[in-house]
Amino acid sequence: MTGVISYLVFFLILALILSIAVLGLNLQWGFTGLFNAGVAGFIAVGAYVMAILTGPARDAVFGGFGLPFAVGLIGAMVAAGFAALLVGLVTLRLKGEYLAVATFGIAVTIQLVCLNWEYVTGGTLGLISIPNPARALADGPLAQNTLYLLIVVLVGSLAFWCFERIVQSPWGRMLKAIREDEEAAASLGKNPTRIRLESFVIGCMAMGLSGALYVGFIGYVSPSDFLPIVTFQIWTMLIVGGSANNRGAVLGAIIVWAVWTTSGFVISKLVPTEIQAQGGAMQAILIGLILVLMLLGRPRGLIGERISVSRHARF
Amino acid sequence: MVLQHIADGVLSGAVVALGAIGLSFTMKILRFANFSHSELLTWGAYFGLVFLGFTTAFGEFFGGNIGPFSFGWPLLAALVLSAVATSVLALVLHALVFEKLGRGAGHMTMVFASFGIALLLRHLVVLIWGPNPIYYSNELQFAILLPGNVRVLPDQVFLLGLTIVLVVCLHLFMKHSRTGIAMRGVSENPDLAGLSGVNVNNVVRWVWVIGASLAAVAGVLYGLTVQLRPELGFGLILPLFAAAILGGAGSLYGAVIGGLVVGLSENLSVMIIPTSYKPAVPFLLILIILYFRPDGLFGERR
Structure with missing residues (x-):
């Protein structure tokens, strides 16, 4: 029984961490219509900055400032936002594909920079022994993980609340206006390029936060954690849950992560260890199938966007 | 040293060009960025491997290798069969997914579905053929020494020759055949072409067949001169897009020149930046092109 509970806690920690990135993507794609195919990159920026800010000092590697957990989280968000700003200034004039x-x-x-800039990222080995704040406060793995889950729930709820406020605000309505008809929005005096950039930066900050929470939990960071498949998982979570709906984003994260871990468990039991690469491939094929079938059969997702009509409209 | 880099650049650029032609046509005529196009190269290369097994069994009486090359008639037969098989694969994907999505959903949904299909195709290769690199032949080849101390393998010369032949054939096809003219019409204006009696669905299928066949040839040639691995196509996504965007969507010669520019800049870049950053070069090219000439060098403004 404890086994089940501790696994459930472990599962929820990762699912909720990922759901924060899905919320960020939801702002970009669901509400603004920006196709960000580089989610894994921004999660990586947050993860590495967290490791550099809170990790212990190392020989021959930059960073290891040993700063508090919260400072790490904020630093990760700022760094991911800054990276998004640079990227966005160059690319957001470009639309669509x-x-x-x-x-x-x-x-x-x-990813190449993470692999090769050894002085900052530790190269292929990555950065290890990043402190987990729950380790210092509780004894035993289950208590520690439960405590970390509380932290994630707290941070995640805060993020969820922020995103709900954002999309219900006048600024959020402006995002949808730009998504639906950019020229009409521009004709009303809005600046689509600037608003797209703001949405892109805020979304990427959430991805950075997600990466930082991940590193704080796992305790190390390496380039192989941020392969393109991560981008793909995040996207599938959003499509399954339903884009342009923050509840859908969280629901999708939990469901897809459940499918991913369960299928991984089943495949590891059934497939002999010699052909483990094939087992991993089956998992990816499953996710790809879910995505394509979802797009064909139920493009709105499980709970899609609610149709909103202005209070002032009369029929 | 510079000459060697240029020679290598032209050779890898030829493979990129073959792949980019199909991608460029899809972007123009089917109107979406197909992220799964590069996986057709991977599948072409592995189909080639399967057919090579068959054709070698029958190929005994055709004699051994042709001239200085590392392969004989069986590989050429496998090349043609692989183009057919890859075209069938592309048509199946079109019928099952892209055609349905194209009718209802927005075109970004198609981009997105192509993402999913790329993932599926790539991992199916791992599932069927395993994750390790494979070679068509384990024979060693002696390089030809060209003036300027440039070394090239006979197979690479074949690669370049075949690319030129295919591009010229495609040019003639587009210029003179009814289907080619219809394709150009649809790429200009699908509604008008449809009204003028062009069967647009047929043209779309031709785009898939041409794109997939060229991708298969590119994949086999890549397998012949480098190696076969499941990430073959994945590593070419950015080079192919760079070449297609550089050339301007829908432009045949644009894609060829784009391919050469990508191949050359990748290979020449190692003189300035560490080799490990080479895969980022096509991306930098994409940024530069999109920033200064969003419609590509040869594309028309929409």
């Missing part, structure tokens, strides 16, 4: 190609390239480039 060109943005997809450009952001895909950014993720590839960020």
Whole structure:
């Protein structure tokens, strides 16, 4: 029984951490219509900055400032936001598919930097022994993980609340206006390029936060954690849950992560260890199938966007 | 040293060009960025491997290798069969997914579905053929020494020759055949072409067949001169997009020149930046092009 509970806690920690990134993507794609194909890259920026800010000092590697957990989280968000600002200034003039190609390239480039800039990122080995704040406060793995889950729930709820406020605000309505008809929005005196950039930066900050929470929990960071498949998982979570609906984003994160971990567990039991690469491939194929079938059969997702009509409209 | 980099750049650029032609046509005529196009190269290369097994069994009486090349008639037969098989694969994907999505959903949904299909195709290769690199032949080849101390393998010369032949054939096809003219019409204006009696659905299928066949040839040639691995196509996504965007969507010669520019800049970049950052070069090219000439060098403004 404790086994089940501790696994459930572990599962929820990761699912909720990922759901924060899904919320960020939801703001970009669901509400603004920006195709960010480089999600993994921005999660990586947050993760590495967290590791550099809160990790212990190391020989021959930059960073290891040993700063508090909260400072790490904020630093990660700022760094991911700054990276998004740079990227956005160059690419957000591009719309639609060109943005997809450009952001895909950014993720590839960020991964290359993580692999090769050893002085900052530790190269292929990555950075290890990042302190987990729950370790210092509780005894035993279950208590520690439960405490970390509380932290994640707290931070996640805060993020959820912020995103709900954002999309219900006048600024949030403006996002939808731009998504639906950019020229009409511009004719009303809005500046679509600037608003797209703001939405892109805020969304990427959430991705950075998600990366930082991940590193704080796992305790190390390495380039192999941020392969393009992560981008893909986040996207599938959003599509399954339903884009342009923050509840859908969280629901999708939990469901897809459940499918991913369960299928991984089943495959590892059934597939002999010699062909483990094939087992991993089956998992990816499953996710790809879910995505394509969802797009074909229920493009709105499980709980899609609610149709909103202005209070002042009369029929 | 510079000459060697240029030679390598032209050779890898030829493969990129073959792949980029199909991608560029899809972007123009089917009107979406197909992220799964590069996986057709991977599948073409592995189909080639399967057919090579068959054709070698029958190929005994055709004699051994042709001239200085590392392969004989069986590989050429496998090349053609692989183009057919890859075209069938592309048509199946079109019928099952892209055609349905194209009718209802927005075109970003198609981009997105192509993401999913790329993932599916790539991991199916791992599932079927395993994750490790494979070679068509384990024979060693002796390089030809060209003036300027440039070394090239005979197979690479074949690669370049075949690319040129295919591009010229495609040019003639587009210029003179009824289907080619219809394709150009649809790429200009699908509604008008449809009204003039062009069967637009047929043209779309031709785009898939041409794109997939060229991708298969590119994949086999890549497998012949480098190696076969499941990430073959994945590593080419950015180079292919760079070449297609550089050339301007829908432009045949644009894609060829784009491919050469990408191949050359990748290979020449190692003189300035560390080799490990080479995969980022096509991305930088994409940024530069999109920033200064969003419609590509040869594309028309929409």
